[in-house]
Amino acid sequence: MDPVVVAGAGPVGAAAAILLAQRGVPCLVLDRYAEPYPLPRAVHLDDEVVRILQELGIAEAFLRVSRPGLGLRLLDGRHRVMAEFRRDESAGPHGYPQANMFDQPDLERLLRARMAELPAIEFVGAAEVFAVDRPQTAPVVRYRNLADGREHAAPAAAVLGCDGANSTVRELIGARRVDLRFAERWLVVDGVCDEDLDAWGGVHQVCDPRRAATFMQLGPRRYRWEFRLFDHEPPVDADALLARWLGGVGVRIVRRAEYTFRAELAGRWRAGRVFLLGDAAHQTPPFIGQGLGAGLRDAYNLAWKLAADLATPGGAEALLDSYERERAPHVRAQIRLAKVAGWAMTGGQDRAAAVRRVVLGAVWRLPGLKGLALRSTSPPLRGVGRGRRAGTLCPQPRVVLDGREMWLDEALGPGWAILHTGVPPATLRDQLVAGARELHVTPALDPSGTLRRWLRGRTAVLRPDRVVHAVA
Template sequence: MTRPWDVIITGCGPVGAFAANLLGGRGLRVLVLDRDTAPYALPRAVHIDHEMLRLLADAGLLEGLRDGLHAGDGHIHIGADHGVIRFLSAAGQPRPFGYANDYFFYQPELEAGLRAGLERFPNVTLRLGAEVTGLTQDEAGVTLTLADGGRARALWVIGSDGARSTLRKALGVVLEDLEFEEPWLVADAEVEGPIRFPDFTGVPEGADLQNLSLMMCDPARPATIVPGRGNHRRWEFMLLPGEDDARMARPESVAALMAPWLGDTPHAMIRAATYRFHGLVAQHWRRGRVFLAGDAAHQTPPFFGQGMCHGMRDAANLAWKLDLVCRGLAEPGLLDSYQPERDGQVRHVIGAAIEAGRYICELDPGKAAERDARIRARTGMRTAAELIAPIASGLIGPGGGERFVNPAVTGPKGPGLLDDATGGGWVLLCTDPPVLSGAAEEVLSILDAAVLSLGADLTDTEGHLARWFAARGAVAALLRPDFYLAAWASDGAGTESMIAAQGRALHLAPGQADLAAAAGR
């Protein structure tokens, strides 16, 4: 354990395992430490969105996991009068991002697939039953102390060790309370048949309640019913004032809560547990050479199913930056962008989830009726995917920060999604073949960027790319390895300036193109 690793990851839950796959695929030497000897055997997270499928595909993991993913149709909120107050769905609509907006899964299966992915990389080592008890840092790296007396040293450390993170506590990082805490009972079951729903009013024609995440905003008992892969279903019931957690988690209490939805339908309980739904964000996501990710950095109320998505975005944001720094292609100042980019986006989503949670959890019948009228009168967000705000930092140029589209195209490798054609990584996407200076070419060479143009290299099968460029008057877009837009340009000179500005923001320097070539990029 004295070997100096590039990166040590503490915690091999979904976020830690995903980060290890990304870093391992980039050739970095990675050690993953987990205090437990086996993955957690029960489901916790159940939902991811289209961005996560894109990231899993980029890591070469999606095909092995696809059979365990169930595409949902969105979210429907039912008011106190049992009428629809909010419907967020993209079912049947075009897919500019290549995948459906919502997917449901069984977490133990997902974790098994993520861990199996690590076996592809001889440069990644997973050590189970390894509990971290402390850390020290110096200018050259981080040393972790383990409960068995061993030590492990790396250039950088990612703490993805969960809500009770040992690393967060060791760093003295405080969680900021966003003032949302509600007690809920979460129950999972395998159900051999359809769920029974009351006769709700206002359900859109063609909407399939069996395939929607349903929020019962009923002051008598707020609840959520979520579809899953196969016959897996989840219920979440708010605990009312005066109810005891332990008593409500007893089998007879859980059965009584689920009975109206199940009737005589055969089913087998997987688990039932009580939780406090929180909105928390770490005040510091980085201390020196140690970064926090996933639940160690933030905890999100589950009302839009973004908790695990946040953690995977953390990993995707950090992995390519650590890769450039570990290879000597960028200076460590690049890593200063991690918290600014992730913190703002996470807080935006947590804010939306808290706002939804507060109206879902309303127990006063009069206020619930007022809420129903207010929400029914709203216009705006049509799908939960619109929750995800653009990122912002010194790396993001004019017009940048949004998740870039991933539509169907025909490229050099044949038909597929845009990512299939580009191969991921850095991409300069243009309306016409660009003419670039040597300086711009050097930046793109350091980044090992693909340069593709519409028409010459790509056929825009459904017109999504053409519409994107036309709406902005753009001729070029620079895409990052995490699939966010770095910037776009409206002419050739602007394209040159955009690339040069990105090189400076990334802390790249002249002469590093040779280093990149020597590193085999």
């Protein structure tokens, strides 16, 4: 079998390769850099996405290099608290804290180490993809060794474009960018302080139209600041902006960079055997912390489908077609939420901003808003199976199987599964994929009662990515 060629070895590309290799699919991973990018970028993953890291085999190691997020605090321009939403540090429905703060280089090192453990993955650094021939049927990826200039051709079973916002693969398949009408300039500063700052451990959002800002702690003495910049504003004094937060504490700047936060989708995510994932397919403003999470969801959604396609005589086109059909509306919904959150938290920069700030202070105190502000549950996927819960994720408690305690996903294995508290309906059993794992959920298997409360006497069919396919 020709390998799946993965262009880009960032978190999304590495995750896709690991998921495929664990299913027996050989992968060739190409990246411009031989080592992980050393500077911090993404800083947050929710519990649904940490569950994906569990599937990759690195969740426990990730928990050792991350810290639970404590919630969200909204401040006015004078740093007075307008509203505070505290998050429970205990595990959520998927077994992990609902917010997890981390430093991206730490995650990338874990992913690279996991790739090195899998013989089905070949990694080539200092490699630049410059062409994809015959993308519709039998792709051949052409890449250049940046060290010696030699060119190589790699026949591919499929090509995954995980090469970021300026994706070469996206350009090669002619996928245009769809502007979702959001662009803001921000200054992002990461630093290590000489001592712990006297600050609450959650995310601070300054809702000030004169200088909206975000502040968060990533780890021991590790902090991030983000400052909104006006259009056409000259360079700002970052030291002056930080001074208000530091209170005289010394800081070593790890990274200082200006970004334009955008909202965009690729016009199409697939051309034959070529697929786009992560920032190559979408970009979102950072206000709900779902940029990297969206890319890892892409990888999880596509990997099992591509593995099934390659294992099926004649392929499984319907499965491959469902990748963009499921993921694009999901990402669009999250981008829409991020834009609304950004508007609410930054207060805007026009003449109505002062009025909105007054309204905002009242709105944040509405009953029920705390749940919305802290909700980590992502929207259901559209067009998945049938039933009210179709397209949602099942919870993941600890279960006891054959006398051993484990996570539910470990008990289910890598394929399709069926959960029931009695006898599954014959009509539902007929829909099962051959080899699906069947679990009879009893009090002995489910000591916490989580699955039994969730099932409520029903039978649930789960896909390999733990998305509910059908309930009866």
